[in-house]
Amino acid sequence: MAFNAPSLKGRALRLLGQREHSRAELERKLGPHEAEPGELARALDDLQAKGFINEQRVLESVVFRRAPRLGAMRVRQELQAKGLAPEAISQAVADLQATEVERARDVWRRKFGAPAEDPPTRAKHMRFLAGRGFGAEAIRKVVKGAWDDDGI
Template sequence: MSVEDVDEQAQDKPKASKALGFQPSLKGRALRLLSQREHSRQELEQKLKPYEEIPGELAQALDFLQAKDFINDQRVVESVVNRRASKMGAARIQQELRSKGLDDHVMAETLNGLRATETERARDVWRKKFGQPPQDAKERAQQMRYLLSRGFASDTVRRIISQPTEHSD
């Protein structure tokens, strides 16, 4: 094989890899996911595990991204709260955060803040959906189930349904 043949083969490799469906690195895939929204480390592991070719490669890539602060649990908490707080109660948000593999100590302060505003947020959700007190027991049960399914505390739901026009608690 001559030098020219080797040069030709080297030039063909990038084209060949694109033709075969070039796959980005695990780090590249993780960065693409992180550019769309905040992800916890556990979420990234679940999504990227099928693409790991060498054992330990994924953990190494995620360690690098975490060291560079691309993966940050506090930002994940803030992102979820910003998206969900206007529609969901603290229990539902806590459930979502746990499903993302976040520790209780990371979300404790934020959840305490959510619980402090839960009555006001529940009243807003109730007002948007129903707007008027229940007329009978069936409507009352429907309104209560709706708010409970959104993760609002049962005592808060009872307070909202029994006194829907009260503005502060």
């Protein structure tokens, strides 16, 4: 009994069933499985025409999943890695920057919960938030306690 490898469309649907993928991601992942030139492009064109591949859904999915834990810079990198349109990425990042301080505060609060007692600890807090992709101004406001003084 011979084993038939799944078609490119089948492979793409399996990947799309796991999570949203951009066309560029699918091209990168499925390229090695293409038997004849143009076969992959035709399969992806068909899936895109049927609404299985939707760049806006990919963008919204990444922002929804990653923004609560990451800063705008890190989300931008992830969106760029997915090969999404630069204009869409810029708009999503601009929207995220409006809530950057609040999101950084939430991440900081979950990780540390209390203000730093000394400069080395404060530096550790700042490095943590920077590693998560938050901007310098948001990090300063959160770590130094520049937001409302009602408490953390």
